[in-house]
Amino acid sequence: MPLPRVDKILITWEEWRGRILERAATEECDGIEIVVSADRKTILKEVADAQVLQVGALDPEILARGRHLGWIHAMVGGAGHYLFPELVESPIPLTCSKPCFGTAGAEHALAAMLLFSRRIHHLRRPPMTQWDPGRDGELQPFDLAGKTVGIIGLGYMGRAVARVCSSLGMRVLGTARSPRRRVDSVDGLFSVDRLPELLSAADFVVLAVPLTTETRGFMGRSQLRSMKPSAYLIDSSGRPPLLDYAALERALEEGWIAGVCLQPSGQHPDVRMPAANSRFWNHPQVLVTPCRGTSREQEDAVLDLFFRNLKRFRQGRPLEGLVDKYAGY
Numbered sequence: 001m002p003l004p005r006v007d008k009i010l011i012t013w014e015e016w017r018g019r020i021l022e023r024a025a026t027e028e029c030d031g032i033e034i035v036v037s038a039d040r041k042t043i044l045k046e047v048a049d050a051q052v053l054q055v056g057a058l059d060p061e062i063l064a065r066g067r068h069l070g071w072i073h074a075m076v077g078g079a080g081h082y083l084f085p086e087l088v089e090s091p092i093p094l095t096c097s098k099p100c101f102g103t104a105g106a107e108h109a110l111a112a113m114l115l116f117s118r119r120i121h122h123l124r125r126p127p128m129t130q131w132d133p134g135r136d137g138e139l140q141p142f143d144l145a146g147k148t149v150g151i152i153g154l155g156y157m158g159r160a161v162a163r164v165c166s167s168l169g170m171r172v173l174g175t176a177r178s179p180r181r182r183v184d185s186v187d188g189l190f191s192v193d194r195l196p197e198l199l200s201a202a203d204f205v206v207l208a209v210p211l212t213t214e215t216r217g218f219m220g221r222s223q224l225r226s227m228k229p230s231a232y233l234i235d236s237s238g239r240p241p242l243l244d245y246a247a248l249e250r251a252l253e254e255g256w257i258a259g260v261c262l263q264p265s266g267q268h269p270d271v272r273m274p275a276a277n278s279r280f281w282n283h284p285q286v287l288v289t290p291c292r293g294t295s296r297e298q299e300d301a302v303l304d305l306f307f308r309n310l311k312r313f314r315q316g317r318p319l320e321g322l323v324d325k326y327a328g329y
Contacts, residue, residue, distance in 0.1 A: 070092065
């Protein structure tokens with residue numbers, strides 16, 4: 001079987017234009033035309049003879065014009081919004097950058113756990129100085145070692161969270177759509193129908209699942225009610241539609257859970273996220289981190305993945321970060 005020919009790459013994701021072209025100059029891209037554009041007319045014209053499409057912009061019309069496409073890559077970690085019916089049914093493989101978010105996501109989850117366990121989140125009310133005697137007796141910090149973390153979703157990020165927590169002496173429980181016999185660093189593996197059992201045992205619950213039809217509104221009243229009143233919810237996915245905010249507000253007001261750590265995500269009124277001036281955001285046990293689960297190194301890893309996959313594609317080898325188009329991630 002002949003190896004795939006690549007003489008043109010179309011990139012519809014302009015944010016890293018300079019970085020991508022600079023990197024391409026150091027890779028084995030001689031003889032490959034690289035076109036970068038977010039202009040729709042240009043995209044529809046240039047995709048006609050491209051073999052590789054890096055997105056950015058993608059819709060049924062662009063896909064239909066790409067008669068020679070052999071591989072599509074999404075620069076983001078979750079590609080669910082690209083899965084329109086025509087692409088799902090297409091034989092063209094779709095990859096995304098999900099393998100690159102493990103370390104940053106795991107360290108984000110760990111930071112949240114330490115903020116809660118060492119009571120550092122209380123610094124904002126009010127800021128302290130070294131003149132203060134400390135509030136150890138009042139706030140009672142606790143060790144992470146010996147505590148239980150429940151990880152919902154054992155993809156790249158979930159498994160990275162498991163490794164970090166296990167190294168700190170934590171008991172690690174995890175749930176996955178397709179349970180395996182064993183996952184490294186996971187002490188107990190639960191099927192989705194046993195989720196209440198995991199939630200009731202965890203001191204920290206880390207949400208690390210993709211956004212699909214099945215996971216929309218996934219963390220709702222029943223799940224929050226299953227958690228211990230002393231447990232904390234940490235959203236490492238950064239996907240607001242996973243949460244039932246009305247249930248989350250009630251959980252905090254009525255003490256179903258001890259606290260929650262969320263990521264900045266912009267406006268999402270469609271999922272009934274509390275308004276910017278809502279008292280929810282001033283709740284002492286609600287943390288919103290300044291940054292998402294990203295890092296400088298993670299951005300470099302995204303570029304590494306694309307150019308590594310480009311070599312794999314040209315060599316006819318399996319691609320990394322392949323999206324299961326029917327499962328949605």
